[in-house]
Amino acid sequence: MGLLVIVLFGVSIITFSLVRLAPGDPAVHLAGEHASPQVLENIREKYHLNDPIYVQYFYWLRMAIQGDLGRSIESRDLVTNEIIERLPMTLELTLFAIIIATIIGIIAGVISAVKQYSIADYGVMLGALFGVSMPVFWLGLMLIYIFSIQLGLTPVGGRLSIGIELQRITGMYVLDSILTLNWPAFVDSIEHLILPAFALATIPMATVARMTRSSMLEVLRQDFIRTERAKGLSERTVVYKHAVKNALIPIVTVIGMEIGLLMGGAVLTETIFTLPGLGKYITDAILAYDYPVVQGFTLFFATLFVIVNLITDIVYVYIDPRIKYEG
Secondary structure: HHHOOOHHHHHHHHHHHHHHHOOOHHHHHHHOOOHHHHHHHHHHHOOOOOOOOOHHHHHHHOOOOOOOOOOOOOOEEEHHHHHHHHHHHHHHHHHHHHHHHHHHHHHHHHHHHHHOOOOHHHHHHHHHHHHOOOOHHHHHHHHHHHHHHHOOOOOOOOHHHOOOOOOOOOOOOHHHHHOOOHHHHHHHHHHHHHHHHHHHHHHHHHHHHHHHHHHHHHHHOOOOHHHHHHOOOHHHHHHHHHHHHHHHHHHHHHHHHHHHHHHHHHHHHHOOOOOOOOOHHHHHHHHOHHHHHHHHHHHHHHHHHHHHHHHHHHHHHHHOOOOEEEE
């Protein structure tokens, strides 16, 4: 817990300093370039922009400790409320992306290791190299061009088609459509989600596949695997019951780290597919010099990242009880 506080404190200082040192004036952006000097001065006074940077930081920190991340300069709404409103969209996208990356990545990695030096192995490794080398924004645009514009199989962007009604419960449209038994909305929300989720999943999918292959090859060469084979167990039992479980330990760590990176990657993906999540929210805030939003989002994101890493450590211990953490 102490380490968590130190990390968040450090993140808040770095973010606050970078935002304040960035070129641009939020007062000019808010009031317009032709606003009078008096109007601009009033805005700067209102948001403490004329105070020294350390004074501004302590104003913000005092509010943040009380759970108040301030108000958006652009919309005047509470930053906390705006983050909570957009969080379900980003969580849904990230969840779908990590499911796609985990399932396809592990299956591809296991096949590649079991069929080492085969055409399947070379195909998986070539695909993984292609995946980690692909810029997300370029892949997103290509997917839209091929599947939406040329083939007409999926929508270009957004969350639901015009005319589809859905009662909002959690804010995750796929889950809400299941809870309300609204199957037209379920199919439509899946169609809107599949392309951005696949685009976001490409890099972690390739990473998981490469890590799974490497880990599986290492496990398959160990003595206890030879012992299992000597007992007369089938190759399927040796691979899927004994080898895969032991190979999962480093993979869990990679997946846990990828969840945090996926939420960061959602910034580009949501912008390309015009999804109203946290990614598009922070992009608009940066362009508008909306300091409270940028600072609040970064602190929230850092907290989420640390919590995900903590959960990863717990799962790590569950998979391999030999691992213990001190303190």
